[in-house]
Amino acid sequence: MVNDDTRIQRDRRARILEAGLEVFSVEGFAGATLDGLANAAGLSKPNLLYYFPSKEAVYLALLERLLDTWLDPLRVLDPDGDPVVEFLAYVRRKLHLARDYPRESRLFAGEVLRGAPVLAPELSGDLRKLVDAQARVISGWMAAGRIAPSEPHHLIMSVWALTQHYADFAVQVSAVLGDTRDPWEEAEAHLTTMFTRMLTG
Template sequence: MANDQGRTRIQRENRARILEAGLEVFSSEGFRGATLDGLAQAAGLSKPNMLYYFASKEAIYVALLDRLLDAWLDPLRALDPAGEPLDEMLGYVRRKLHLARDYPRESRLFAGEVLRGAEHIGPALSGGLRWLVDDRAAVIGGWMAAGRLAPSDPHHLIVSIWALTQHYADFEVQVRAVLGEARDPWAEAERELELHFRRVLAVG
């Protein structure tokens, strides 16, 4: 059952319930900590019923990661080579931060997979992810060579954007502890990251 074509409404709903349960369980307990019984309970289905849709715990996990990685690349895909370079880069920072803010479980799931050596998504990281990063790094490098952005290494620049934006989701408890209850870390992050990257990228 590789896609939704030909599935009944109930089958589509059950798959969605399983994936939602998987996201909750895997993001909090990790792949090794999750169990089929726990996943089935979170989905509100019997284990045999759940295994009708996904043959194993790993199948649920990989389906989540495949969907996540595709969405995770959307902000970088949206970088417009024909746009104003500084605006495009600051827009990318905002989109990446908003993605982390709106999908914190997905961010933690992805981070956990990478920390464990990316066993399930290694080929995707060295394939589609790298190709897209190489392509956008070439665009950014062209802007820098033309004097439209301050010079730096485009690949490391992209990685630094990932690090600074995803930290707010992956370590939100830590950030909130440091800032205190009265402060909004996401609103402040958007303001501070724009200020930071404007200083890093602006020419002159």
């Protein structure tokens, strides 16, 4: 019975988080309600509150899970690898992350647009430390003449802007390109060419 309860509890928590991801990514934090979260999870409101005491608790759990995933593509940049190969691989990882996790991308964007009330400590803490460390790696490549000079922090942020756009503004992308074209395949080819030229001067 304990194992069944544990399995049921895990399943319901997972259902609530999946529902929260959908609701928050579409409605935003302000537009989301406990009733909406419960309906999306197929649970009663009291049942949802048994697992999460508030919509803030659901939101926080989603963001905590998301941040680690969001930082992974930058973490694996190899200082000892070929700079162009390593950076282009980072661009592709970020683009694929946006493609495979569009709701998570919109959830993150929504949090930042709100002024990052939940994630602010992580953004100025772990995220900043990681970006600073990898910016030093990129600076080293530039100083050694292995890639063209630019400002490494802004180079990294350019990747964020140019990859996450396709998830965060998917409606706009689809409206401009139409339904017969694959925006992700075209974006990967375009960004690979663009960053190659930027890195090689």
